[in-house]
Amino acid sequence: MTTLLELDQVEAHYGPVQALRDVSLTVSEGEVVAVLGANGAGKTTTLRAISGTVSRSGSIELAGKQIRGGPEAAAKAGIAHVPEGRGTFVELSVTENLKLGAYTRRDRQVKEDIARMSEYFPWMVERGGQRAGTLSGGEQQMLALARALMGRPRLLLLDEPSLGLAPMIVREFFRIVRELNEKEGLTVLVVEQDARIALRSSSRAYVLEVGRVALTGTSEQLQGDESVRRSYLGY
Amino acid sequence: MVAAAFADFMQQVVSGLASGGVYAALALALVIIHRSTGVINFSQGEMATLCTYIAWTLTVNHGWSYWPAFVATVGFSFLFGVVTHRVVIRPVERGNVLRVVIVTIGLLIAINGFVVWQWSGEPQALASPFGTDTLDIGGVIVSVGDIGTIAVTIGIVILLWLLFQFTKVGLALRAAAVNPNEARLVGVRVTWMLALGWGLAAVLGAVAGMLTAPSVGLDPQMMQPILIYAFAAAILGGIDSPLGAVVGGLTLGVMLNLIGVYVDFVGAELKLPVALLVILVVLLVKPSGLFGRPEVKRV
Numbered sequence: 001m002t003t004l005l006e007l008d009q010v011e012a013h014y015g016p017v018q019a020l021r022d023v024s025l026t027v028s029e030g031e032v033v034a035v036l037g038a039n040g041a042g043k044t045t046t047l048r049a050i051s052g053t054v055s056r057s058g059s060i061e062l063a064g065k066q067i068r069g070g071p072e073a074a075a076k077a078g079i080a081h082v083p084e085g086r087g088t089f090v091e092l093s094v095t096e097n098l099k100l101g102a103y104t105r106r107d108r109q110v111k112e113d114i115a116r117m118s119e120y121f122p123w124m125v126e127r128g129g130q131r132a133g134t135l136s137g138g139e140q141q142m143l144a145l146a147r148a149l150m151g152r153p154r155l156l157l158l159d160e161p162s163l164g165l166a167p168m169i170v171r172e173f174f175r176i177v178r179e180l181n182e183k184e185g186l187t188v189l190v191v192e193q194d195a196r197i198a199l200r201s202s203s204r205a206y207v208l209e210v211g212r213v214a215l216t217g218t219s220e221q222l223q224g225d226e227s228v229r230r231s232y233l234g235y
Numbered sequence: 236m237v238a239a240a241f242a243d244f245m246q247q248v249v250s251g252l253a254s255g256g257v258y259a260a261l262a263l264a265l266v267i268i269h270r271s272t273g274v275i276n277f278s279q280g281e282m283a284t285l286c287t288y289i290a291w292t293l294t295v296n297h298g299w300s301y302w303p304a305f306v307a308t309v310g311f312s313f314l315f316g317v318v319t320h321r322v323v324i325r326p327v328e329r330g331n332v333l334r335v336v337i338v339t340i341g342l343l344i345a346i347n348g349f350v351v352w353q354w355s356g357e358p359q360a361l362a363s364p365f366g367t368d369t370l371d372i373g374g375v376i377v378s379v380g381d382i383g384t385i386a387v388t389i390g391i392v393i394l395l396w397l398l399f400q401f402t403k404v405g406l407a408l409r410a411a412a413v414n415p416n417e418a419r420l421v422g423v424r425v426t427w428m429l430a431l432g433w434g435l436a437a438v439l440g441a442v443a444g445m446l447t448a449p450s451v452g453l454d455p456q457m458m459q460p461i462l463i464y465a466f467a468a469a470i471l472g473g474i475d476s477p478l479g480a481v482v483g484g485l486t487l488g489v490m491l492n493l494i495g496v497y498v499d500f501v502g503a504e505l506k507l508p509v510a511l512l513v514i515l516v517v518l519l520v521k522p523s524g525l526f527g528r529p530e531v532k533r534v
Contacts, residue, residue, distance in 0.1 A: 075422030087420060091413045100410050104422035
């Protein structure tokens with residue numbers, strides 16, 4: 001498998017506060033990788049460093065090319081970031097949200113792709129005119145995912161998709177992510193508080209503690225690891 | 236008698252719509268900037284005045300006719316707005332909105348000073364592109380100038396609406412205004428979108444100025460009362476609602492004109508206080524205006 005994303009000794013700061021100390025990780029083409037950790041461990045910041053929404057140092061490469069600059073550059077390079085707390089434009093319609101997801105694309109297949117979203121989200125097309133802000137929380141999270149897909153990303157970053165959603169909807173969300181991964185070879189880096197579902201949906205995982213990678217392995221290994229079980233799985 | 240009174244009333248309505256169209260254009264400029272930058276651009280009127288002087292210079296000193304000068308001025312005003320945002324507004328945009336407000340007030344003074352220095356305070360005449368003819372429509376006498384003014388403002392509003400609603404850049408403009416962080420994540424270059432918004436607002440202002448100058452005369456203070464009317468119109472419609480700005484502008488234009496004519500003690504002189512009264516009443520009774528959504532803060 002070829003490496004798609006490679007972080008090497010990445011550091012990030014919020015003003016004087018250092019949020020990432022030394023994060024090195026890789027994601028291969030077609031892989032689903034999870035990042036686990038307690039609150040404040042640097043999970044969200046890792047994603048922000050990749051998409052350029054926080055100032056960072058160290059090396060971040062996508063397919064061998066350094067990612068520099070702000071989120072606009074990352075989006076152009078093929079990184080789709082679904083931020084924490086659903087990233088939808090609540091004042092715009094569902095269709096407009098999807099169109100914005102395809103903003104960096106120059107091809108003429110955007111309409112077809114919007115129609116194709118009904119494969120994964122059957123409700124979405126017929127409710128295209130509805131304002132995103134009037135959708136339920138689960139629907140907004142699905143819309144955020146669909147919008148990210150509209151960019152035909154090489155790498156999808158998901159930040160705490162389970163936050164504030166009912167367990168059934170979380171399962172449905174991850175089922176769609178796995179389906180996208182299997183059918184379309186979508187590469188995913190997912191940050192998740194809910195370690196159980198994250199480990200079940202990924203092939204490998206990293207555990208962050210105070211801004212560093214504390215542990216890494218296949219998801220199966222980590223599910224069996226005693227410290228992970230006690231700290232993150234709760235049994 | 237009744238028919239004559241009705242014809243007279245209709246004439247006042249049409250003439251009110253003409254001034255209302257101008258208020259609507261400038262109000263729309265205020266709304267576009269308020270939605271994206273989050274402040275009232277107090278220099279919007281002076282920017283319009285400056286642009287109108289450019290049009291005047293082109294027609295009087297360079298012998299252009301009105302419409303080529305109009306088009307050139309629209310182009311100039313767009314660049315003027317974009318550059319103003321890039322050079323003056325953007326550096327202070329982060330942090331406290333008060334900083335931007337103060338910068339726009341500074342711009343008001345600076346541009347006004349520049350205009351007086353460059354063109355003197357003497358009133359000038361900009362010829363009307365529509366002439367001074369009148370039309371008789373079923374007994375209602377309306378001036379061609381009023382009809383033309385209404386047509387141009389409606390035209391420009393429709394063009395803008397098409398741009399915002401049906402083009403990719405329009406969608407990006409709206410996205411950048413309502414949610415800049417998300418917009419950057421999908422690849423929208425937000426600071427350029429804000430600059431583009433300032434450019435479009437300046438175009439609206441310039442059009443308002445060029446439509447106003449023929450009837451009221453061009454002088455450095457020309458747009459100041461109109462900015463107050465536009466502000467009242469934007470507040471009346473809901474400060475974040477483009478549709479509200481247009482409806483508010485037209486409503487205010489007609490209302491002020493009718494009050495000025497039919498309420499004796501108001502006359503022409505007290506129109507401005509009436510506009511201020513509108514601002515006050517709307518802010519007290521329904522702060523979100525006719526079309527604005529009430530602001531909901533999640534705690």
